[in-house]
Amino acid sequence: MYRVFVGGLKHESNSFSSLITSIKDFAILSPSEVLEKEYSTYLRNTGFEVVSTIVAYAPPAGLVEKHAYLELKERILQDLEKAKKLDGVYLDLHGAMEVKDLGSGELDLVKSIREIVGYDIPISASFDLHGNIPAELVEELDILVAYRTAPHVDAEETRLKAVSLLAKQIKKKVNTSRAIVKPPMLLPGEYFVTLFEPASSIMKLLPEIDSKPEIVVSSLFVGCAWTDAPYSTPSAVIVASENNYEKALLEAKRLAQEVWRKRKKYRLDVEAGEPEEIVDKALQSIKKPVVISDSGDNVTAGGGGDVPLMLDILLRKNASKVLVAGLFDIESFKKCREAGEGSKVELVLGGKIDKIYGYPLEVEAKVMKTTEEEVLIRVKKVDVIVSSKRKPYISLEDYAPLKIDPKNYNIVVVKLGYLFSDIRKLAAVAYMALTPGFTYLKIEELPYSKVKRPIYPLDKDFEWTP
Numbered sequence: 027m028y029r030v031f032v033g034g035l036k037h038e039s040n041s042f043s044s045l046i047t048s049i050k051d052f053a054i055l056s057p058s059e060v061l062e063k064e065y066s067t068y069l070r071n072t073g074f075e076v077v078s079t080i081v082a083y084a085p086p087a088g089l090v091e092k093h094a095y096l097e098l099k100e101r102i103l104q105d106l107e108k109a110k111k112l113d114g115v116y117l118d119l120h121g122a123m124e125v126k127d128l129g130s131g132e133l134d135l136v137k138s139i140r141e142i143v144g145y146d147i148p149i150s151a152s153f154d155l156h157g158n159i160p161a162e163l164v165e166e167l168d169i170l171v172a173y174r175t176a177p178h179v180d181a182e183e184t185r186l187k188a189v190s191l192l193a194k195q196i197k198k199k200v201n202t203s204r205a206i207v208k209p210p211m212l213l214p215g216e217y218f219v220t221l222f223e224p225a226s227s228i229m230k231l232l233p234e235i236d237s238k239p240e241i242v243v244s245s246l247f248v249g250c251a252w253t254d255a256p257y258s259t260p261s262a263v264i265v266a267s268e269n270n271y272e273k274a275l276l277e278a279k280r281l282a283q284e285v286w287r288k289r290k291k292y293r294l295d296v297e298a299g300e301p302e303e304i305v306d307k308a309l310q311s312i313k314k315p316v317v318i319s320d321s322g323d324n325v326t327a328g329g330g331g332d333v334p335l336m337l338d339i340l341l342r343k344n345a346s347k348v349l350v351a352g353l354f355d356i357e358s359f360k361k362c363r364e365a366g367e368g369s370k371v372e373l374v375l376g377g378k379i380d381k382i383y384g385y386p387l388e389v390e391a392k393v394m395k396t397t398e399e400e401v402l403i404r405v406k407k408v409d410v411i412v413s414s415k416r417k418p419y420i421s422l423e424d425y426a427p428l429k430i431d432p433k434n435y436n437i438v439v440v441k442l443g444y445l446f447s448d449i450r451k452l453a454a455v456a457y458m459a460l461t462p463g464f465t466y467l468k469i470e471e472l473p474y475s476k477v478k479r480p481i482y483p484l485d486k487d488f489e490w491t492p
């Protein structure tokens with residue numbers, strides 16, 4: 027029976043965040059839990075023996091601490107060495123894991139795995155759409171498959187595709203040829219929501235490419251613009267059957283060219299503007315509720331989650347029936363919990379994690395509700411969820427512990443970029459405030475030093491052909 031080794035290590039690392047990702051930030055699935063994953067079941071059901079290691083994942087934040095990465099890698103490599111004779115390896119990766127003083131975590135991990143298993147067995151990996159793929163990674167892997175949706179709704183499907191292609195390759199004993207082409211540009215994910223143009227028609231090219239006989243699978247990586255690294259660009263990655271490198275390269279060039287050609291067409295899917303201006307628009311809106319993305323402090327992309335700017339503006343403008351969801355502040359959370367529901371407290375909100383774009387905001391608040399992990403406070407006529415975790419309020423479920431119905435507010439501010447389906451549906455109107463923070467959408471304002479120049483839009487006057 028063929029034996030396949032499965033495991034993973036995932037992180038989206040934001041170079042501009044001072045919130046370094048340490049070992050305690052990782053949730054780790056044990057090898058026996060990994061055996062229960064859908065891809066393990068799929069492999070077993072198709073006649074493979076599955077040997078597993080951990081899958082470690084941490085939410086998007088700053089670079090990964092070197093010793094944290096090395097500790098997790100060591101656990102994976104130890105299990106791999108114990109696994110002995112193998113016919114293939116599947117890895118569940120993100121693609122934008124950047125390790126401090128080391129660089130691409132995915133590249134280092136895959137190279138170390140190759141040192142143990144050699145080049146005679148295939149390695150397949152699945153990735154997030156926002157992976158920044160170093161060209162060398164495509165040499166080390168036999169199969170690469172990325173999500174095709176943003177917001178991501180095809181993660182499980184993508185993992186299954188990666189293992190089913192691996193299974194085929196093992197059984198048929200064939201090799202692949204891979205090509206990667208990287209257009210020199212930075213494309214924040216907010217500009218590439220696959221429900222809308224031009225992203226949706228670019229993504230439609232992938233099934234077309236896949237249908238060609240020489241092609242195994244195609245992927246378009248948008249990349250993570252907030253990872254400051256020489257390989258941070260979108261990537262067109264084409265896996266073709268053995269001896270079809272020329273065909274893979276041709277398709278990769280065409281796909282990359284298309285992404286580049288549309289560079290001036292990528293737009294946010296909702297109206298965006300300076301924070302003050304967006305608050306004014308929200309206050310004047312007849313349709314309610316208005317949902318505002320505090321996009322520079324987007325915790326799903328590594329934002330600190332504690333820049334109080336939007337709250338500050340709303341208070342200055344005397345806004346009422348507003349919910350700010352949420353603000354990450356352990357100190358203020360504890361103070362409110364200790365004071366208890368109904369109490370009045372003086373708080374200094376924010377500015378503790380993001381000290382670059384954030385600042386302390388002094389407020390007098392009334393504690394409305396408390397739970398184990400978060401509290402709801404009222405400052406003047408604005409309600410604020412103060413959380414002990416850097417939690418994104420993505421779906422209605424996230425509001426459930428405090429029994430909040432966001433529908434009852436005129437304005438809801440979320441620390442997100444693009445909206446996920448629940449909140450998208452809830453919003454009568456949605457705006458994006460171009461707030462400063464670790465996930466600043468005005469990327470020209472960020473202190474890049476490692477990306478390869480010239481790069482669009484930091485540099486505008488240059489031509490590129492693949």
Ligand SMILES: [Zn+2]
Nearest residue numbers: 154155156178
């Ligand atoms: Zn992503």
